[in-house]
Structure formats: structure tokens, C-alpha cells
Amino acid sequence: MKSLWIFGVFLATFLSTTFAWARIERFAVIIGNNAGAPGDVELRYAESDATRVHDVLKDLGGFPPANMVLLRGEGADTVRATLIAMNDRIRQAAAPDVQVIAVVYYSGHADATALHLGRTTLDLPQLEQLVRGSAASFRVLVLDACRSGALTRVKGGSPAAPVDIRIDGRLAGEGVVFLTASSANEDAQESDALKGSFFTHYFVSGLMGAADDNGDGLVELEEAYDHAYDNTLRASSRTLAGTQHPTFRYELRGQGKVLLTSLPAGASGRATLELPAGRSYLLFGGSSAGPVVAEVSARDVGRKISVKPGTYFVRGRDKDYLLEGSITLSAGQAAVLRDDTLTQVAYARLVRKGQARAGAVHGPQAGYRLRTSFWKGASPCHGFFAGYAIETEHLSVTPRLGACRGGFANDVLSADTDELDLSVRLAHAWDFPVVSLDLGISAGAAILNESFVTRGVAPARTSFAGHVGAGLDATVDLPAGFYLLGEVAAETYFFRQQDAAHPRESDIAAAFAMRLLGGAGKRF
Structure with missing residues (x-):
């Protein structure tokens, strides 16, 4: 499954060592491409998943927009040139009192030897060399590319050897990082209902607050991983592609809890929405036809979600009916959703709209x-x-x-x-x-x-x-x-x-x- 957990790894590492540095510079190149080589099934959500990762790093991870590049649907030449230019900027920013973090994320098609960027290819050894050759204190490569499926789309092309990309050396003495897209011989899955991958959806929802089990406004690595793991396992168990087991392994210096995100309650650029307990809620951007922004399941203890100001469509799922309605949130607002402000919709109506999980x-x-x-x-x-x-x-x-x-x-x-x-x-x-x-x-x-x-x-x-x-x-x-x-x-x-x-x-x-x-x- 998607290895966005590496963001938790590098964020945890620099948070645990911040005292030793006067300044931290963060850089990221985020790449998504729905198109692949001839014979590859066209992906639907690789590029939108890349956008979500970009937004999470920018809004919740503290990455300055000036230090981020988002590439959607670009070929190998553009990707290669962007990575080289980013490495040049990192060398200029590097200094004894500056810690630099570089993240490269890719979502799309690949095989055992190269990324499939439309009709062009980027060899994996060259990609790895560009990442390893960076002057950043922490270098992170996230490669989200697997095989393609049927009802629930599985990412990638024709059956081939699993992609094997690992960063297993010491990164400036700060730690050892191992990346796996999933457990052995498993695929990363896309969901039409979520309009994205299972893991990215639940991981991002967790970072936005659904994983904050103790309600302290802080999402720790253990909380976020447990949230994404449990929900990905549950959701993928209902697909024809099979159950997905997200995995990650790392070694870091220091002890104690590892903080991933701090929910900005009352922040001028964000809003907080608290959802009622006892049922699952989906949050859509704009209307019911908009993208899924976040999800809070009935079993989640954390019920507060940090979102951008705007209008959202809310759908709550009960045993016998749905609750639907819209809510508009302004910057700095902390709102509590009440079920009596939503409209009850019988499941039969959802079935007739083609929007129900069950077909009948x-x-x-x-x-x-x-x-x-x-x-x-x-x-x-x-x-x-x-x-x-x-x-x-x-x-x-x-x-x-x-x-x-x-x-x-x-x-x-x-x-x-x-x-x-x-x-x-x-x-x-x-x-x-x-x-x-x-x-x-x-x-x-x-x-x-x-x-x-x-x-x-x-x-x-x-x-x-x-x-x-x-x-x-x-x-x-x-x-x-x-x-x-x-x-x-x-x-x-x-x-x-x-x-x-x-x-x-x-x-x-x-x-x-x-x-x-x-x-x-x-x-x-």
C-alpha cells in the first residue's frame, strides 16, 4: 500500500532533533502521472493523490510553497530536470546550522527497471542516484507504483517483478529508513468511491485529526499508523484485489512519542469541524460530487477534523439510513456538527442513485x-x-x-x-x-x-x-x-x-x- 508513512518518518526525525539545529529547510518534488507505457491501464487517481500529498506537506507539514514542485502528467525529461534543479537549490541552502529535508514522491506506473511517465521512462537507478546524491540531511523517496486491477483499480501495468526501491543507508547519522509499498506480493489499490487510494485517504484523514485518539490536538506516528492500517485493512478486505497490509520499518535516535501533525485549532488559515460520535462520516469538498476530503469512522475516538475554510458536503452513515447536508466553515472557526441539521436519506434512494456501497x-x-x-x-x-x-x-x-x-x-x-x-x-x-x-x-x-x-x-x-x-x-x-x-x-x-x-x-x-x-x- 502507499508508503506515505515515510512522511511520518522524516517529520518525526526532524521534530526529535530540532534542538540541534538553528533552522530547518524543507524541499519536496511531488510527481503524479495517470498515463503509462503502451499496455498500461490508465489510472484515475495517481495525479490527484499526488496533489493531496502536496497539500498535506504544505498545510500540515510546514513545507514552504516556494520549496515545492508539483508535477502532474509530465514526462521523464521534465522530472529529471526538476530533480537536478532541486538538488542545486538544496546545495545552496545547506549550511552547518541548517538541516535540509528533501522528499521525492511518485504515484503512477512502473516496473522493476523504470518509472512509466506516459510514453517516456525514467530508470530507477538514475532516480535513486538523484535522490541519494542530494546534499539534504534527510533524503526520502516514496514510490507508489504497483499493478492494475478490475473493479477496484490496482496501480501499475502488466504483471511484472515488484518494484524494489529502498533507502537503507544512514542519512547523516540520523536514522535508517526502509520503504515498502505494502506487504510482500500485495498491490496498492485505488477506490472509485474515495477517488483515490485507500491508504492515502485514511492516512490523510488521520493527519487531519481522525487519528487523534487522546484529543490533545496532536497526531502521533503510532496514532496515524494505527488509524491508516486498521481502516485500509477493513476497506481493502471487501475488494477483489485482496486485503492490503500497510507496512513500514525505521530506526531513529531518541525515545518518546513521535509527533506528526499539530492540529491548528483557531488558526487563521484553517477551520475545525467536530463530528458526532457513533457513526461514520465522509467529508466532500463543495458538493456530493466533489472529492472526498476526509473520513471519520464510527470506531474513531478522534472526531475533530482540521480543514481549509469553505463549503463541505457531509454524509453520515447509520445502519438503516444516511444523513446528508452541507456546512460552510470560515477561517478560524471551530464548528460542531449536529445530526438534526442533516437530512435523513433512506438507503433505497442511495441505491437508486448508484451511491450506496451495497448494490441493492x-x-x-x-x-x-x-x-x-x-x-x-x-x-x-x-x-x-x-x-x-x-x-x-x-x-x-x-x-x-x-x-x-x-x-x-x-x-x-x-x-x-x-x-x-x-x-x-x-x-x-x-x-x-x-x-x-x-x-x-x-x-x-x-x-x-x-x-x-x-x-x-x-x-x-x-x-x-x-x-x-x-x-x-x-x-x-x-x-x-x-x-x-x-x-x-x-x-x-x-x-x-x-x-x-x-x-x-x-x-x-x-x-x-x-x-x-x-x-x-x-x-x-
């Missing part, structure tokens, strides 16, 4: 049904129904079992008419602020039994019928996944009917009826 919701429904009579003079057929609805993004399927009783009476005889039927309904829904409407078609089979109350006139008769129909359904969502439903449909029944003139013969007859339903259901 399902559950039972039951209630009262009424069918109008087939013939003049007969009474409507009153009864009940029970069904089980399965709702997906574009279509719902609902098998139902129903029963009802009607009858008729005249001067000569009276009878009861019972119906037992099984049907399947297919429908497509549209969601409105209060109600959801769906238009559907149905087909089924029924057993019709006619028993005469007037004895001795005629024997009971049982017949079979098929029916098709179309109708409109309305549902209103209730708390805890429950909902009310109402439906009106027009149906045509087809059954055999005796010819009055020739009792031994029968014809296929059709009868039209209206069907009304009212009931309730529960979605899981």
Missing part, C-alpha cells in the same frame, strides 16, 4: 388489497398481500402472494368468490422530496374458487387464470428503514369460460379489473 436493498412488505369485480353485480374482492421487494439502481423486483374474497347475489342464488394468486412486479422508481413514485408492470397466475351459498343450485367451481397489469406505486420513507406504500394498477385476467349454448365447450375469456394496495414494508 431488500425486505418484506405486506398490507391490504382490493380488486374490483369482474362482472356487474358482484362485490369487490377484499383481502391481503405479502411480498418481498428487491430494489437496485435501475429496477425493482417484487414477488407477491395475495388472497381475497368477494361474491355476488341475486334473486335466485348467492355465492362467495375466493382468489389466491402469485405475481411478480418489475418497476423503475423516481425519487421526489417526500415521496418516491415507480411505474411497473406485473404478471401472475391465480386460482379462482366459486362456492354457492344457496345449496342445491350448483356445485362449487374452481378455475385457473393468468393476469397481466401495469400500475403506479408510491412510497413514503419512515425511520429505521420502514416505509408506507400505496399502489393502483389496471389488470386483465384471462381464464376459460363455459359456452352457455354448448356446456361441454369453453372459450378463453378476458376480464378487466382495478387493483388497489395499501401497506408497509421494511428495507435491509
